[in-house]
């Protein structure tokens with residue numbers, strides 16, 4: 001059965017870290033196989049068709065994911081920076097101009113997709129929302145999200161799941 005992905009991060013690079021769930025307990029791998037990563041890219045809207053993912057690209061993707069997770073949670077390690085920079089500085093193909101003067105984008109491969117995830121992370125970590133990257137407040141949830149709310153007091157990955165459970169617990173405590 002296919003695992004469902006979560007999309008609460010607000011940014012592709014943040015959602016990518018959610019492909020490993022329950023980090024504080026028994027980590028749950030949502031992309032156990034290279035093909036699952038291909039599906040993630042399609043469902044994330046980063047690729048129209050599921051790209052074919054080689055075993056090597058898959059391992060590199062997992063390495064990038066873990067480096068991103070550590071950087072998003074405040075750990076700055078030289079090795080992690082190197083991983084992210086290796087991808088973010090990778091040259092990417094620009095659009096082609098057609099005879100109708102339209103921009104045509106060449107199909108991106110997995111390496112190009114990893115590069116765009118790394119660039120998204122650099123943009124996030126150096127942008128106005130850099131200090132708004134948070135971990136869900138629920139004990140058993142390790143999802144990260146970017147709190148883009150005006151007040152910046154969002155506590156849960158989602159009000160439908162962890163937020164709703166916390167609300168229920170508060171009601172019960174009052175009874």
Ligand SMILES: [Zn+2]
Pocket residue numbers: 136137138141142143156157158161162
């Ligand atoms: Zn949560």
